[in-house]
Amino acid sequence: MIDENSLESVVIRFAGDSGDGMQLTGTQFSNTSAVMGNDISTFPDYPSEIRAPSGTIAGVSGFQVHIGATEINTPGDEVDMLVAMNPAALKANLHSVKPAGYIIVNRDSFTDKNLEKAKYATNPLEDGSLENYRIISAPITSQTIEALKEINVDSKTKDRCKNFYALGMTYFFYGRSNETTIKWIEGKFKSKPDVVKANIAALKAGSFFAENTEAVVSTYKVHSAKIANGDYRQIDGNTATAWGFIRASEMAKRPLFIGSYPITPASDILHELSKHKDFGVKTFQAEDEIAGICSAIGAACAGSLAITTSSGPGMALKTEAIGLAISYELPLVIVNVQRGGPSTGLPTKTEQADLNQALWGRNGEAPLVVMAASRPSDCFASAYEASRIALKYMTPVILLTDGYIANGAEPWKIPDLDTEYGPIATRLVDLEKIDYQTFHYMNRDDKTLARPWVIPGMKGLEFRMGGLEKDIKTGCVSTDPRNHELMCELRAKKIELIAEDIPLQTLEGADSGDLLVISWGGTYGSSVMAVRKLQAEGKKVSLMHMKYISPMPRNVESILKNFSKIIIPELNLGQLRTLINSKFGVKAKGYNKVQGLPFKISELVEAFKQELIKE
Amino acid sequence: MSEACYTRKDFCSDQEVKWCPGCGDYVILASLQQALATTGKKKEDIVCVSGIGCSSRLPYYVDSYGFHTIHGRAPSIASGIKLSNPNLSVWVITGDGDGLSIGGNHFIHAMRRNINMNVILFNNQIYGLTKGQYSPTSEPGKITKSTPYGSLDHAFRPGTLALGAGCTFLAKALDTDPKGMTEAMVGADLHKGTSFIEVYQNCVIFNDKTHDLYANRNTRPDMTLMVEHGKPMVFGKERNKGIILNGLKLEVVELGDRYKEEDLLVHDKHNETLAYMLVEYSHPPHFPMVLGVLYEKEQSTYEHMMEEQIKAVKEKKGEGVFKELLYSGETWTVKNDN
Numbered sequence: 001m002i003d004e005n006s007l008e009s010v011v012i013r014f015a016g017d018s019g020d021g022m023q024l025t026g027t028q029f030s031n032t033s034a035v036m037g038n039d040i041s042t043f044p045d046y047p048s049e050i051r052a053p054s055g056t057i058a059g060v061s062g063f064q065v066h067i068g069a070t071e072i073n074t075p076g077d078e079v080d081m082l083v084a085m086n087p088a089a090l091k092a093n094l095h096s097v098k099p100a101g102y103i104i105v106n107r108d109s110f111t112d113k114n115l116e117k118a119k120y121a122t123n124p125l126e127d128g129s130l131e132n133y134r135i136i137s138a139p140i141t142s143q144t145i146e147a148l149k150e151i152n153v154d155s156k157t158k159d160r161c162k163n164f165y166a167l168g169m170t171y172f173f174y175g176r177s178n179e180t181t182i183k184w185i186e187g188k189f190k191s192k193p194d195v196v197k198a199n200i201a202a203l204k205a206g207s208f209f210a211e212n213t214e215a216v217v218s219t220y221k222v223h224s225a226k227i228a229n230g231d232y233r234q235i236d237g238n239t240a241t242a243w244g245f246i247r248a249s250e251m252a253k254r255p256l257f258i259g260s261y262p263i264t265p266a267s268d269i270l271h272e273l274s275k276h277k278d279f280g281v282k283t284f285q286a287e288d289e290i291a292g293i294c295s296a297i298g299a300a301c302a303g304s305l306a307i308t309t310s311s312g313p314g315m316a317l318k319t320e321a322i323g324l325a326i327s328y329e330l331p332l333v334i335v336n337v338q339r340g341g342p343s344t345g346l347p348t349k350t351e352q353a354d355l356n357q358a359l360w361g362r363n364g365e366a367p368l369v370v371m372a373a374s375r376p377s378d379c380f381a382s383a384y385e386a387s388r389i390a391l392k393y394m395t396p397v398i399l400l401t402d403g404y405i406a407n408g409a410e411p412w413k414i415p416d417l418d419t420e421y422g423p424i425a426t427r428l429v430d431l432e433k434i435d436y437q438t439f440h441y442m443n444r445d446d447k448t449l450a451r452p453w454v455i456p457g458m459k460g461l462e463f464r465m466g467g468l469e470k471d472i473k474t475g476c477v478s479t480d481p482r483n484h485e486l487m488c489e490l491r492a493k494k495i496e497l498i499a500e501d502i503p504l505q506t507l508e509g510a511d512s513g514d515l516l517v518i519s520w521g522g523t524y525g526s527s528v529m530a531v532r533k534l535q536a537e538g539k540k541v542s543l544m545h546m547k548y549i550s551p552m553p554r555n556v557e558s559i560l561k562n563f564s565k566i567i568i569p570e571l572n573l574g575q576l577r578t579l580i581n582s583k584f585g586v587k588a589k590g591y592n593k594v595q596g597l598p599f600k601i602s603e604l605v606e607a608f609k610q611e612l613i614k615e
Numbered sequence: 616m617s618e619a620c621y622t623r624k625d626f627c628s629d630q631e632v633k634w635c636p637g638c639g640d641y642v643i644l645a646s647l648q649q650a651l652a653t654t655g656k657k658k659e660d661i662v663c664v665s666g667i668g669c670s671s672r673l674p675y676y677v678d679s680y681g682f683h684t685i686h687g688r689a690p691s692i693a694s695g696i697k698l699s700n701p702n703l704s705v706w707v708i709t710g711d712g713d714g715l716s717i718g719g720n721h722f723i724h725a726m727r728r729n730i731n732m733n734v735i736l737f738n739n740q741i742y743g744l745t746k747g748q749y750s751p752t753s754e755p756g757k758i759t760k761s762t763p764y765g766s767l768d769h770a771f772r773p774g775t776l777a778l779g780a781g782c783t784f785l786a787k788a789l790d791t792d793p794k795g796m797t798e799a800m801v802g803a804d805l806h807k808g809t810s811f812i813e814v815y816q817n818c819v820i821f822n823d824k825t826h827d828l829y830a831n832r833n834t835r836p837d838m839t840l841m842v843e844h845g846k847p848m849v850f851g852k853e854r855n856k857g858i859i860l861n862g863l864k865l866e867v868v869e870l871g872d873r874y875k876e877e878d879l880l881v882h883d884k885h886n887e888t889l890a891y892m893l894v895e896y897s898h899p900p901h902f903p904m905v906l907g908v909l910y911e912k913e914q915s916t917y918e919h920m921m922e923e924q925i926k927a928v929k930e931k932k933g934e935g936v937f938k939e940l941l942y943s944g945e946t947w948t949v950k951n952d953n
């Protein structure tokens with residue numbers, strides 16, 4: 001007799017050798033769940049070595065899926081079910097499994113050789129070390145081969161189908177339909193009918209095994225989440241960023257140019273844009289980070305919507321050029337997909353420790369706009385918004401994302417483009433509308449202080465510009481002391497004025513209370529879930545998630561006043577906290593973590609609770 | 616192709632030129648202005664891009680579009696300008712410090728990419744703007760402010776470096792020869808690809824007369840060889856000297872009883888090996904400094920290939936439609952009844 005239980009949400013991690021197809025298996029599980037109406041969030045966990053030896057811990061590749069009947073905002077703290085295709089996968093991921101959590105293991109792979117590669121002295125399936133978990137031990141490899149014995153494919157192909165067998169098991173376990181995956185298999189291997197047959201047979205065999213084996217005593221249902229009507233797709237942060245720029249370019253009627261140098265975890269933005277030459281995107285892989293941004297500056301000089309993408313160490317190299325873009329007053333978007341630092345740091349791990357660098361990391365008084373995206377799908381809106389501000393105000397904008405949201409994926413309600421992502425105005429000079437007698441490239445817009453965008457090719461407006469200080473009126477080189485001060489003030493004022501053109505800061509929760517949680521960037525998911533949990537417990541806690549950091553929305557100061565305490569969780573040692581405290585004279589506390597890992601919801605709940613009870 | 620009709624004066628900006636009196640940069644500026652008036656390119660389509668250093672002030676003095684950028688990065692910024700708008704005529708102005716030291720990486724990559732732009736390197740073999748330190752082209756042992764006991768560095772030969780990096784047009788000129796320089800610049804403008812012109816330029820303050828042996832009007836004819844494609848390599852005040860190929864070596868010979876003009880090496884600007892030899896052999900007084908267009912090669916430009924690739928993708932996939940991109944891959948519809 002199998003019990004059927006209903007769950008609010010469930011976290012599953014598929015783990016195996018790099019060659020076991022775990023990314024694909026995880027993606028199939030999440031797609032099926034999304035189509036069945038669950039909210040989802042996913043996160044891939046690749047080894048940092050490209051081709052680590054098979055069977056070793058370094059070679060383990062994982063994919064975590066969080067599905068829910070309620071809103072899901074993170075890939076999940078702890079794992080309800082681990083699928084471990086070999087001993088190394090078990091060893092590398094056991095720590096993330098909840099006590100009494102399920103572990104599906106491929107029994108066939110627990111050979112002496114594999115145990116040794118995973119550095120197990122004894123077989124964990126036999127030595128009692130897993131007694132706190134619920135183990136479903138299945139001969140996945142042999143059963144797959146058995147199930148495919150009538151199908152005309154070679155033995156290597158049969159072995160490769162074992163991930164679908166494991167997927168079939170999880171489908172039965174969580175009441176998923178096989179249909180979406182079957183359709184995908186049929187499309188993917190259209191030209192190889194035997195491979196289609198083999199994969200479908202493995203998937204079904206896995207489901208049947210789970211149904212018939214006594215090891216499975218319960219199945220679980222995760223009902224559809226109450227999700228707004230509309231068309232949905234999955235999107236990861238880097239793809240969303242790339243697409244946001246394509247849309248902005250189209251809406252600004254300015255060609256898109258990206259000058260970039262490969263760096264983890266930002267390279268996928270360059271890869272994605274390189275695919276879209278049908279949109280006229282010009283992608284330039286430069287010889288280094290400096291050439292990346294400098295080519296983008298050149299493209300901006302010549303009238304493109306220019307962007308450059310990087311991560312911490314690359315940002316450090318771009319610093320001087322960012323100053324030039326500030327001095328030139330050019331539209332330019334610089335994306336920093338943050339990773340652990342300093343120096344090379346933790347390239348494949350996430351962190352939020354580049355905020356100070358973005359705000360202050362340049363010589364001279366060098367203000368610019370700093371924004372941060374909050375989740376994978378928000379990268380689209382953020383890239384579009386960063387472009388809008390850059391083009392309207394003739395300023396560089398730094399857009400901060402991070403490794404966690406860049407690689408994480410979630411369902412995204414496909415937006416109504418016309419209403420949400422419409423035309424973008426630029427300062428590009430219309431030669432038919434100007435009076436040549438009075439026009440000057442330093443004549444600013446009265447309201448925004450933005451200079452007009454004059455580009456080579458415009459007849460009669462030829463001008464020279466440098467990184468040397470410019471006369472406020474003529475634009476010519478000036479070393480006049482008072483002029484320099486005026487120019488510094490003007491550049492600062494221009495950025496401050498943008499506060500008039502960004503949405504007011506919103507809160508999740510009441511606009512006054514005992515504790516205000518301030519988060520920014522990629523920690524939104526865990527922060528909002530933690531705050532909601534406390535709100536449900538009756539605590540007077542609100543969340544202020546910041547997207548705009550320089551300039552800040554005009555109402556931030558007034559919000560702070562209405563709370564007795566403030567806590568700022570950050571994946572750094574307190575960078576936003578220092579800024580908020582010094583800017584507004586408050587005494588916000590920090591909850592800080594620099595382990596290369598995202599926040600767990602549970603640790604934030606605990607931290608906020610502690611802050612609430614403190615005297 | 617163009618109706619543009621200019622004189623040199625049309626390219627003089629309203630800015631006062633602020634180089635030291637007697638600086639070689641004045642002649643380079645005038646030669647460039649003369650060349651720009653000759654190329655037929657429209658003024659508004661011309662962009663001068665420079666880095667940092669004395670030479671890099673030049674864009675302020677040319678009445679066209681000009682960008683004075685940051686140290687060493689002019690080739691990168693110029694690349695972005697040209698790729699963004701291939702219709703522009705882009706000139707990179709740099710020096711031996713700017714182009715070969717801090718900007719060495721961008722220099723070599725610009726050479727290999729072959730974006731259609733012209734790089735003029737003012738080689739005075741010294742840092743002028745920072746008041747006299749040795750540069751990557753200074754001779755070993757040079758006594759400067761930062762090397763009071765002599766520099767320990769070996770020098771780059773900019774021409775060899777450029778050829779090694781894959782440059783498709785190499786010319787050399789003297790700041791005392793505006794005519795030769797203007798011709799090299801016009802040739803560079805006609806060349807489709809990255810053109811590199813090295814100009815031997817005198818710094819009157821920190822490295823005066825460093826090029827004097829071959830640059831001054833008296834010794835120049837005997838110390839330099841102006842090569843012309845398809846012409847025998849003759850030089851000398853009396854045009855009585857020439858170059859022959861002896862085995863794998865170049866040799867200076869006297870014309871007379873033993874050697875006639877027809878015995879001399881004929882310049883072939885398409886011969887890359889010869890170009891290397893001419894750069895490397897240039898060692899006055901033992902071998903004349905070779906000037907003029909040393910090398911030229913036809914090769915597709917980067918920006919042309921970039922445009923072609925975009926065209927080809929658009930022809931195959933059709934013009935991108937953003938909504939279709941959003942709906943690409945798997946999508947699903949959520950429809951709640953309530």
